[in-house]
Structures are given as structure tokens and as C-alpha cells.
Amino acid sequence: MSKPEPNGTAAATGDGSLGGFDSVDKMLEAYVPADKLVHVQRVLHGWNQGRPVAAVPLPEAATSAAAEGGYDLQAYRFEAAPEQLRPPRVVRVGLVQNACPAPTTAPFAEQRQAIHDRVRQIIDAAGEAGVQVLCMQEAWHMPFAFCTREKSWCEFAESAEEGPSTRLCQELARKHGMVIVNPILERDDAHGGTIWNTAVVIGNNGNVIGKHRKNHIPRVGDFNESTYYMEGNTGHPVFETAFGKIGVNICYGRHHPMNWQGFGLNGAEIVFNPAATVGELSEPMWPIEARNAAIANSYYVGAINRVGTEHFPNAFTSGDGKPAHKDFGHFYGSSYFAAPDASRTPPLARHKDGLMIADLDLNLCQQLKDKWGFRMTARYDMYAEQLAAYVRHDYRPQVIKDPSL
Numbered sequence: 001m002s003k004p005e006p007n008g009t010a011a012a013t014g015d016g017s018l019g020g021f022d023s024v025d026k027m028l029e030a031y032v033p034a035d036k037l038v039h040v041q042r043v044l045h046g047w048n049q050g051r052p053v054a055a056v057p058l059p060e061a062a063t064s065a066a067a068e069g070g071y072d073l074q075a076y077r078f079e080a081a082p083e084q085l086r087p088p089r090v091v092r093v094g095l096v097q098n099a100c101p102a103p104t105t106a107p108f109a110e111q112r113q114a115i116h117d118r119v120r121q122i123i124d125a126a127g128e129a130g131v132q133v134l135c136m137q138e139a140w141h142m143p144f145a146f147c148t149r150e151k152s153w154c155e156f157a158e159s160a161e162e163g164p165s166t167r168l169c170q171e172l173a174r175k176h177g178m179v180i181v182n183p184i185l186e187r188d189d190a191h192g193g194t195i196w197n198t199a200v201v202i203g204n205n206g207n208v209i210g211k212h213r214k215n216h217i218p219r220v221g222d223f224n225e226s227t228y229y230m231e232g233n234t235g236h237p238v239f240e241t242a243f244g245k246i247g248v249n250i251c252y253g254r255h256h257p258m259n260w261q262g263f264g265l266n267g268a269e270i271v272f273n274p275a276a277t278v279g280e281l282s283e284p285m286w287p288i289e290a291r292n293a294a295i296a297n298s299y300y301v302g303a304i305n306r307v308g309t310e311h312f313p314n315a316f317t318s319g320d321g322k323p324a325h326k327d328f329g330h331f332y333g334s335s336y337f338a339a340p341d342a343s344r345t346p347p348l349a350r351h352k353d354g355l356m357i358a359d360l361d362l363n364l365c366q367q368l369k370d371k372w373g374f375r376m377t378a379r380y381d382m383y384a385e386q387l388a389a390y391v392r393h394d395y396r397p398q399v400i401k402d403p404s405l
């Protein structure tokens with residue numbers, strides 16, 4: 001049996017799998033007897049309406065496309081309790097994780113085209129499967145070159161309204177009648193070519209509904225993103241689409257509970273978390289954060305992580321005294337859905353492209369708000385007061401010291 005690498009990346013077999021398994025879930029399925037597995041899954045993944053989150057069959061065209069294309073395809077259903085006055089509001093949602101097919105040494109146009117071709121294939125399969133709303137990973141149209149701090153990669157930045165990746169998504173949105181969330185590196189020509197990390201929301205008629213710019217920029221590990229783009233200035237917009245109200249919390253924003261909350265306060269029913277993160281840094285956090293956000297804010301979360309290991313032409317250092325290196329580490333995929341009732345799907349594979357599909361009954365959001373009452377029991381006035389005081393330069397933490405010390 002292969003051992004995890006000493007640095008903790010656990011890319012046990014070099015292909016990014018977990019010792020030959022797609023995920024911890026697959027490992028549990030292989031080793032835990034069925035009569036025990038049911039308990040493991042209830043506690044680990046939660047149940048939805050008193051049952052494990054059920055897998056759903058997909059049309060043959062979608063399953064054979066995934067088999068031919070060599071990507072992971074999984075589909076599930078989240079149900080809500082039947083109501084007397086409202087019919088169910090079920091929307092079919094897809095998440096796409098993809099590696100960069102061309103090496104980072106290839107001409108930029110070739111790299112982008114190879115990604116476009118691959119993603120087009122997967123989105124077409126999503127269309128065959130009846131997906132109505134779909135989101136891709138963060139900066140899906142380019143390698144995640146921010147580790148290098150080299151400015152040449154800025155060339156990948158493109159217009160949110162008219163860039164080639166938006167154009168492709170508009171074409172596919174029209175073709176499949178699908179809402180597509182298109183997270184790109186944005187070049188803002190109206191402001192001197194400023195760069196943002198942006199999710200463009202494209203309606204099912206192919207129109208650009210609007211965009212959200214990433215609020216929080218990481219300054220951790222090799223995520224040198226502040227070298228490239230600025231903190232977003234679009235707040236926490238919720239986009240009312242033909243299929244539900246959606247928000248986008250881009251990658252590192254998932255570590256900020258108030259960022260999740262912003263979308264919740266604006267009425268989101270589904271929040272996507274398009275991300276790019278590596279095993280050594282964040283893998284134990286990944287299954288928790290999106291799930292916690294879904295519970296705390298009574299909405300669904302679709303968490304999407306990039307997949308694969310990207311090698312760059314020039315070595316870079318991480319400022320940690322370790323030797324210079326040419327790769328970012330393994331992006332561990334593992335995209336999944338989390339529901340407001342604390343249930344979740346299994347993840348997509350850790351080392352393969354993938355399409356995760358789920359039918360979400362949006363009635364579950366209000367049902368969970370009514371059950372737990374988090375919106376009613378929250379003390380927004382008290383939080384607002386504390387925050388208003390905290391942002392002042394003369395803030396003093398409210399600490400009551402034991403006088404006997």
C-alpha cells in the first residue's frame with residue numbers, strides 16, 4: 001500500500017488519487033461493511049428527508065459522453081417535505097471541475113483553446129442531462145499561475161462582457177437553455193485595464209445578467225493573487241434567474257462566514273463556491289466550510305474545486321525556506337453539493353475532471369429557516385453595533401479580566 005507523502009499532500013499514487021481511490025467515500029465503501037456503512041454515512045453526510053441523499057439515473061447520452069471523455073459523472077437528488085400550498089421547486093444544477101489539458105509552456109491561445117474544448121464537451125453532456133444552472137471552477141479558462149508572480153499570465157484576463165470565455169458560455173447557455181456561472185480573470189478596460197477575479201452570471205437566454213467580483217484575496221502559501229487583481233467592489237449580489245436566486249462566493253471567501261452571510265441576507269437559495277485550492281493547504285477544511293455555510297444560511301452550496309497538478313516553466317519560492325519548485329501542488333477536485341439540512345453528496349474524484357449534478361428542491365431553504373429559525377434568532381442589531389465599534393481606530397476589545405490575576 002502506498003504511503004502519504006511526508007509533506008502531507010497525500011497524493012499517494014502520484015496521479016492525485018488517494019492510494020488508488022477517487023475519494024475517502026469510495027475508500028469507506030470498499031472497506032466498511034454495508035450494515036455499518038449506513039451509520040457512517042448518516043453521521044458523515046447527513047440524511048435528507050430521513051434517507052441518504054439518493055443517486056439519480058442520467059440519460060444514456062450523458063453517461064456515455066462521460067465514459068468516452070474519461071471524466072467522473074455523478075448525480076443526486078435533495079428533496080424537501082411536501083407542502084400543501086406550494087408545489088416542489090426542483091432545479092437541476094451542475095458543477096464542473098477540470099484540469100488544464102495543455103502544458104503551461106504551450107502558447108497561451110492553445111492553452112485556452114484546449115480548456116474551452118474540454119469544458120464545452122462537459123457542458124454539452126450537462127445539457128443532455130437537463131442541467132438548468134451550472135457553475136465552473138475559479139478562473140477556469142487559464143492555468144492557476146498566480147503562484148509564479150510573473151506578469152505575463154495577466155494576458156489571460158478578459159472582458160467579463162465580451163471576452164472569449166463569456167462568449168463561449170453565452171453560446172452554450174443559449175444552446176441548452178441553461179444559466180451558466182462563468183468565473184474568470186476579468187480585464188476591466190473601463191478602469192485602465194484593472195484586473196478582477198470575477199464570476200459572470202449568464203442567463204438561460206445567453207444574456208449577461210451581471211457579475212460579482214471576489215471580495216477576499218488570499219495571502220497564504222503560494223496563492224500570490226494580490227499580485228494580480230484587486231479586492232472586489234460588487235458587494236454580495238444575488239442574481240434572480242429563471243431557475244432560482246443564486247450567489248457566488250469565490251474561493252477564499254469561503255473562510256469568511258460573513259461573506260457567506262451577505263449572500264444569505266440578500267436571499268440566495270443556491271450559492272456557488274468556485275475555487276482553486278491544493279491538498280497541502282486546505283483539504284481537511286474543504287468538506288466542512290461549504291457545508292457549514294449551507295447550514296448556517298439555509299441555502300444550498302455547490303462547491304467546485306480545480307483538479308490536477310500544474311507545472312510552470314520557471315521555478316518560484318514560497319517564502320518558507322523550502323527549495324524553489326515549479327508546481328503549485330495538487331488541486332484536489334472533490335466538488336460537491338451541501339444542503340441546508342446538513343446533508344451532502346459524496347465528492348467528485350480527487351484526480352479526474354468531473355461533472356456533479358444534483359436536483360435541488362428549493363423549498364428546503366424556507367423549510368429549514370422555519371425549522372431552526374436562524375434568521376429570527378440571529379442578533380443582527382447586536383452584531384451591527386459591535387462591527388461599527390470594531391472598525392473604529394480606537395476600538396477596545398470587550399475583555400473582562402479576572403481581578404484575582
Ligand SMILES: NC(=O)NCCC(=O)O
Nearest residue numbers: 218223251252276277282
Ligand atoms: N484561489 C484561492 O483563493 N485560493 C486560496 C486558498 C484557499 O482558500 O484554500
